[in-house]
Amino acid sequence: MKILDVAEFFSSRGGGVRSYLEELVRQGSRRGHEIVVVAPGPRDEVVPLERGRIVRVAGPPMPYDPTYHALLRLGAARAIIRREAPDVVQASAPYTAALVAASAREVPLRTFVYHSDQISTYAAPLLDRVRPRAVARALEGALFAWPRALSRRFDATIAPGTFIAEQLRSHGCERVHRVTFGVKRGDFGPSRADAALRRSLLGRFADEPSAALLLVACRLAVEKRVALVIDAARELAARRPVALAVLGDGPERARLERRAAALPQVTFLGFAKDRATYAALHASADVFVHGGAAETFGFVLGEALCSGLPLVVPAAGAALDFAQPGAAEVYAPRASPGEVAAAIERVLARPREERVAAARAAGERLPTSDEHFDALFALYADLLERGVRGEG
Template identity: 40%
Template sequence: MNIVDVSGFYSDTGGGVRSYARQKLAAAARHGHRLTIVAPGARTWTEPRSGGKIAWVASPPMPFDPAYRMFASARAVWRVLDAEAPDVVEGSSPWRGGWIAGHWPGMALKALVFHQDFVAGYAHTALGGLLGPPAVDRLSGAYWAYLRRLSRRFDVTVAGSGWLAGRLEGFGVYRPVAAPFGVEAGRFSPARRDEALRRDLLARCGASPDGRLVLAVGRLHPEKRHRTIIEGFARARTLRPDLGLVVIGDGLVRTSVERAARRAGRVHVAGRIDDRDLLARCYASADILAHGSAAETFGLVVAEAIASGLPVVVPGAGGAADLAARGPSRLYP
């Protein structure tokens, strides 16, 4: 099968979307399919990958986050689709990439794939505390009307969790189905625990070698609420002075996260870790994962932590809550 994924939020410095795309390429190679990821890049070129390729289309950077780019020309993407003549086209964003995939005039099965609920992720984060999530949803009526129109250009709408599929159905989005993601079997496991790495991470926090290690993993973007995690960690330290927190990730609000870390103390901002085996060892060597996003489509970080044997502390909403309910966890409102 020939599959083309128009992935407007794919970036080599990205988070969950990057992991999803790379695993999908690996799955295509295993099962004999051909996959093309169409992504916005600095220039137009084709990058061969096992299982297929990445077709980069020259696109301008996003104004508020230069790590990501935005498709400018629909015709440039359509030329890739015309050349590939796919059996299946996926629009992996409800924004520009999804619009381009949905309006491509070619003949193929089309799926609108949701990696994030933008109202829950951004509007709820910014205004939910003041107005409440139901009121924010009502104020976002124009967005939901746009999604209803866009989804009608696809044969199916794919959500990464039952939570999101139910939410989309409630707002009248066309044919939402849940297709939960997963984690790499064998890579994330309690057997990856590394005592030397654990001592090093605790030392970087300024905690003692026999302290308790808290981990926070994810893009440093507002909806991930790392400052809330750090504030909660600081309160917990009044009861457990032996705690240390390591924040793994990079992104738009890194400066403010680092500022909060300095104020709280015993927090180390490690930056992004691209080595997946090292990341697996970090999970397995910690004592707990703290996660702040209440709007995860699936919650890849939470799934990786649970597979590594970690108890998790997550918000009581979104895909992260769905996952946490299956393992040792604590949900908070």
């Protein structure tokens, strides 16, 4: 089987979508499939990867985060699809990537992979302020007209988890298939904790028995709401010794560093390129605090659980899918910093061994990356065999 993915949000720095698509190429290669990813970039180039490749199409940098580039040369992307003649073309974004993939009527199977919930990310915070609530719900329904239209044009819409699958179906999207994303469980575990790393991040509190190390890991963009986590850490620090480690980078980093300057102990780490260091960071912390309220899956949340690291997450988006009893505490989607701090304290009130065991057990229940791609490729083979087609 030959699969071609048309991507749109493919950062030169990394990120969830890029990591997923590179893993798609690797997993497909190991199963004898040929995978081609077409993504915008700073220049036209072809990057070989195992049996597949990443084909970059030159585009201008995005204004907010210049590590992303815009997919504007739609003719070039369509020409690549015609040249490659795949069995499956999938879109990984709902804008120009979706338009290009949906128009490839010569391809036997066209699918849309719902990587990002643009409506919940950008529109929902504004709709929350609209009264009466019936008007807000009507406006939200109108915004879902575009995902509904896409679902009719594609032969299948792939939802990465339970929350997104239910959301899409509730808004009338057709041919939605839940193929839950997976985690590389074997890369993580409590045994990967590094005492020296933990001491360095605790800093001035390294010898305090009651000190807590909070971890944030994400792209530092406004929708991830890291500012809320920083403010919650400040509230908590007034009552107990707390250190915050921020793993990631992005356009908000300088502003967040200024906001965090008043914390007694904070470390901005950038992205961890070494997988062992990344796993050690998770295993060495006490609580993973997440601000994003519009996740479609949340790989880092699953990785935290597999590390034995309990979660504090908003009761919104796919983050809620990870909120297993004993392994996580939730806070309201529009909670105050004090309410987030209270959720962190509820986690820390439990014995460390108990919360580590609960988180690890919740992580073991998640699908593995291998299981996800087995299910995805099996679904594609079945749809090809049955000749399922959307409206086009």
